[in-house]
Amino acid sequence: MADQKNLFLAVALSIVILISWNVMVEQPKIEQQKAAHEQQQAAQEAARQAQESGTGQATTPAGDSPVKAGDVAKTGPQLGVGAAPGTSSLAATGITREDALKKAPRLRIDTPRLRGSISLIGARVDDLTLKDYQVDLDEESAEIDLLQPVHSDKPYYVEFGWLGNGIKLPTRTTVWTPNGRTLTPDTPITLSWENGEGLIFEQVYRIDENYLVTVTQRVKNKGTTDVSVSPYGLVSRTSRPDILGFYILHEGPLGVFDQTLKEVDYDDLFDDGVVQSPERQETTGGWLGFTDKYWLVALIPDADKRLKTSFNAGRRGLEPVFQTDYLGDAIHVPAGGSIERTDRVFAGAKEVLLLDKYAEEIGIVGFDKAVDWGWFYFLTKPIFYMLNWFFGQFGNFGLAILALTVVIKLAFFPLANKSYRSMNRMKVLQPKMMELKERYGDDKQRLNQAMMDLYKKEKVNPASGCLPMLVQIPVFFALYKVLFVTIEMRHTPFYGWIDDLSAPDPLTIFTGFGLFPWDVPELLSIFNIGLWPIIMGLTMFLQQRLNPTPADPVQAKIFLFMPLIFTFILAPFPAGLVIYWAWNNILSIGQQWVIMRQMNKAES
Numbered sequence: 207m208a209d210q211k212n213l214f215l216a217v218a219l220s221i222v223i224l225i226s227w228n229v230m231v232e233q234p235k236i237e238q239q240k241a242a243h244e245q246q247q248a249a250q251e252a253a254r255q256a257q258e259s260g261t262g263q264a265t266t267p268a269g270d271s272p273v274k275a276g277d278v279a280k281t282g283p284q285l286g287v288g289a290a291p292g293t294s295s296l297a298a299t300g301i302t303r304e305d306a307l308k309k310a311p312r313l314r315i316d317t318p319r320l321r322g323s324i325s326l327i328g329a330r331v332d333d334l335t336l337k338d339y340q341v342d343l344d345e346e347s348a349e350i351d352l353l354q355p356v357h358s359d360k361p362y363y364v365e366f367g368w369l370g371n372g373i374k375l376p377t378r379t380t381v382w383t384p385n386g387r388t389l390t391p392d393t394p395i396t397l398s399w400e401n402g403e404g405l406i407f408e409q410v411y412r413i414d415e416n417y418l419v420t421v422t423q424r425v426k427n428k429g430t431t432d433v434s435v436s437p438y439g440l441v442s443r444t445s446r447p448d449i450l451g452f453y454i455l456h457e458g459p460l461g462v463f464d465q466t467l468k469e470v471d472y473d474d475l476f477d478d479g480v481v482q483s484p485e486r487q488e489t490t491g492g493w494l495g496f497t498d499k500y501w502l503v504a505l506i507p508d509a510d511k512r513l514k515t516s517f518n519a520g521r522r523g524l525e526p527v528f529q530t531d532y533l534g535d536a537i538h539v540p541a542g543g544s545i546e547r548t549d550r551v552f553a554g555a556k557e558v559l560l561l562d563k564y565a566e567e568i569g570i571v572g573f574d575k576a577v578d579w580g581w582f583y584f585l586t587k588p589i590f591y592m593l594n595w596f597f598g599q600f601g602n603f604g605l606a607i608l609a610l611t612v613v614i615k616l617a618f619f620p621l622a623n624k625s626y627r628s629m630n631r632m633k634v635l636q637p638k639m640m641e642l643k644e645r646y647g648d649d650k651q652r653l654n655q656a657m658m659d660l661y662k663k664e665k666v667n668p669a670s671g672c673l674p675m676l677v678q679i680p681v682f683f684a685l686y687k688v689l690f691v692t693i694e695m696r697h698t699p700f701y702g703w704i705d706d707l708s709a710p711d712p713l714t715i716f717t718g719f720g721l722f723p724w725d726v727p728e729l730l731s732i733f734n735i736g737l738w739p740i741i742m743g744l745t746m747f748l749q750q751r752l753n754p755t756p757a758d759p760v761q762a763k764i765f766l767f768m769p770l771i772f773t774f775i776l777a778p779f780p781a782g783l784v785i786y787w788a789w790n791n792i793l794s795i796g797q798q799w800v801i802m803r804q805m806n807k808a809e810s
Contacts (some may be wrong), residue, residue, distance in 0.1 A: 252784075305332060306357035311381070313395060314388040318415050318555070324389070325356060325363075328378040329409055331419065332363030334357050336552050343697055344703055351503055352553060360525070364503065364551050366409065366421050368435040369533065374401040375435070382409070391415050404429025405539075408443055417554025418564060425537075426544040433539045439505045441495050442529035444522050447474045450499060455578050455691060459517040459530050461494025462572035463487045475498040475519035476526040485517040493570055494530045497556070500693040502576050505549040509569055553765050555693050558590060578691050585684035590692055591624075591772035597694075603707055604700030607685075607782050610800055611789050614681055615797070622794070627801055635664060678790070682783075689780040700785065704738070707782035711736025714777075735777045738784045744775030754800050 312323035315334070319620060323336040331354045340347040354362040368375050376382070382397035389395045394412040401407070410422040425435055440703040449457040449472075459470040461495030468487065475482050490512050507513055539545050552564065555576050565573035579586040592613065596606035608701040615622070639662060689695050695708040703713050713719040714734045716726045725732050746769040776784050 211632070215720060221688070243592065247755075275498075281570070286357075299790070300793075301357065303351065303355065303358055307354040311410075313384045313386075313397070316390055317412065317413055318391075319414070320417065322353065324397075324411070326382045326384065326397070326450055328365065328380060329367070329376070329382045330356055330363045330365050330378075331551065332361060336501075336554060339555060339693075350501070352503065353662040360443075362441075362443045362503070364419075364439070364441050364505070364553065365422060366437070366549060368407070368437045369424070369438055370433065370435040370536070373435065374406065375405050376407050378402075382788070387630045389413055404431075405433065408483050415559055417552055419551045419553065420548060421551065422546055422548045424546040425539050427539045427541055430541050432541055432725060434536040435539060435545075436536045437534040437549070437656070438531060439507065439549055439551070440529055441503050441505060441551075443496055443528045445525045446476070446528070452690075454580060454687065455499060456498065457498055459494070459528065460497050460576070461487075461515065461517075461530065462492040463489035463494075463515065464492065464576060465571050467572055467575045470517045470529060472519075472526075475517060481519050481521065481526075484519075485515075486515065490572055493573060494529065494532065494551075496554075497576055497578075499691065500556055500696060502552060502554065502556050504552045504576065505530065506552060506568070506570055508547060508549060511535070511572075513669060538551075541714065557663065557693060558587075565737065567634055578687075580683075580687045580691075582684040582687065583682055585680055586687045588683075589684050590688045590694075593688065594694065602700065603695060603698045604704065604782065604785060607707070607786050608789050610685075611786055612795065615790070615793050619797075622797060623801065631664060635660065681786070685786055686779070686783050689782045695780075695782065700781070704781045704785075707785075709739040710778050711781045711784065713737045735773060736781070736784075738781055738788065739773050739777040742776060742784050742788035742791065743769045745788050745795065746772055749791050749795050749798070752795065752802065 207640060209433070212505070250534055278304075307323065310325045310327040312325060315322040315324065319337050320334055321337055322331075324331050324333070332353050334351075334353040336350040336352055337603050339350045339708070342349065352362075352382070353364070354360055356363055366380075370421055380399055380737070382399050384395050384397050386393060386395045390412050391414055394410060398410045399407050404423075404427060406426040408422070408424040408426070410418040412422075423437060425433075427433060434663075447457070456469045456471075458472045458597065459469055459475070470485050474485065491507070491509035493504050493506045493755065495502060495516075497504075510536055511636045513532045513534055515530070520527045520530045526600065534547070537545050537547070558574070558577060561574050561576060564570055574587070592610050593603065593606045596609040597603050600606055600609065607695065642653060642656045689708050696706070698707050699705045700707055704711065714726070716734045719737055750765060750769060776787065
């Protein structure tokens with residue numbers, strides 16, 4: 207009996223440890239990262255002021271950045287070129303996004319879901335805003351600016367081009383000529399440039415109604431000499447972004463190479479101010495880029511061509527520069543002939559069904575892995591599909607969570623039914639177990655033997671009570687991942703005061719449950735319990751009262767405090783997860799109460 211209760215206690219404590227990890231370990235880590243980021247920004251501002259006063263170090267045009275990625279044949283294009291010519295590579299520019307966009311002539315982008323532009327200097331896609339998503343729930347909140355212009359403080363852009371020896375090629379200072387003014391789903395645009403030596407370079411841009419841009423590069427050789435060029439593509443990102451730092455979520459460089467997902471942390475490339483060695487790999491097909499929690503910018507090369515890819519880091523003054531790139535094999539361009547190559551780039555929200563659609567239609571292997579489904583992939587993604595289907599039926603993800611909980615309860619109904627019946631039998635046997643404990647006292651061996659004989663005689667399995675919790679653990683974490691990583695859950699409301707199922711309950715104790723809105727100090731946040739976590743704790747307490755009380759008084763006290771402990775632990779978790787847990791408890795209480803009534807009637 208004692209061993210079985212210890213097993214139950216170990217399972218419960220394991221849940222506490224796993225859930226507490228974010229609160230006790232990850233949250234302090236995030237605070238340290240924020241502090242380091244603030245110090246870095248302060249240093250940048252000091253450097254900028256020093257330059258303005260004439261005491262700073264001379265700047266280097268970013269187009270001639272002193273940072274190299276190494277041998278071009280290994281790593282592809284030059285690294286560390288986040289800014290445009292004429293801007294400082296040593297300090298922040300201090301100009302607004304709008305002013306940065308005016309520094310170069312531009313080709314407008316306008317689609318139902320995107321707004322932005324392409325810099326005609328260097329042919330860089332460096333300006334994209336997501337029309338469908340805002341920074342926060344405020345109706346006046348700004349839309350999400352995904353890519354950032356090359357003249358800004360923290361450029362984030364996509365670039366395609368050619369490399370070769372002994373040839374005058376387009377560079378980052380090349381001014382391209384468009385054959386139109388606006389790129390839309392109905393109007394593709396061609397950018398062209400002639401090198402004056404018989405070579406004409408073209409880039410044909412096509413964009414769909416979502417987030418996919420197709421780029422066809424052409425080289426026309428009107429000269430008398432054959433040439434060879436190698437295609438490349440890159441995504442460059444200046445400065446480490448503010449990331450959540452949770453161990454259950456990857457944010458940073460990633461890609462699928464030869465059907466295998468590879469994730470690289472920013473610290474693997476740039477750690478404590480030191481540039482680390484590049485991460486290189488070869489692949490046929492696949493994709494690579496940068497992922498944030500909800501957003502993705504990914505290069506999708508020609509699936510039939512062998513490529514050399516790399517994840518690199520360098521410097522732009524005080525800021526780190528991160529780059530993902532690929533380099534294709536040299537292509538022969540005969541005199542009087544031409545070649546072309548088509549690649550794609552995804553830049554937008556990681557909508558699951560959209561990623562699946564692109565993966566199927568274009569043949570992008572592992573594209574759904576851009577969403578961090580985690581270890582429980584086999585549970586997490588099916589749970590998302592079920593939630594999304596229920597959302598289509600009810601029009602509310604909160605109701606979808608409730609419906610999913612019912613489905614899960616029905617799936618495990620036979621197991622739970624057997625468990626609850628066994629637990630009820632244990633409760634009936636409680637007086638006999640207490641008699642045995644009084645009879646054998648401290649003789650643990652004889653007490654355990656007597657307990658086992660009693661279980662055998664009454665046909666009770668004391669371990670069966672653990673099964674519902676054991677089953678619930680992977681489902682709990684899979685649902686947590688869905689709520690945490692899928693953009694479909696972002697800013698989705700439930701009824702009442704829950705306006706974002708992916709965020710904690712906003713009505714908390716220290717705000718008078720919404721009566722006194724104010725920013726609760728960080729020191730008190732651990733005690734700032736929301737209304738739904740309180741409801742969850744009460745349901746857990748009621749469910750516990752239906753279970754047999756452990757014979758061991760120490761275990762009994764621990765179990766008595768478990769609802770309170772879980773209330774504090776789950777308070778900072780997404781409201782959707784707390785609602786799931788509370789609703790699951792309510793269903794379990796109803797199921798257990800019905801079983802108890804049936805058994806009591808049968809015995810009477």
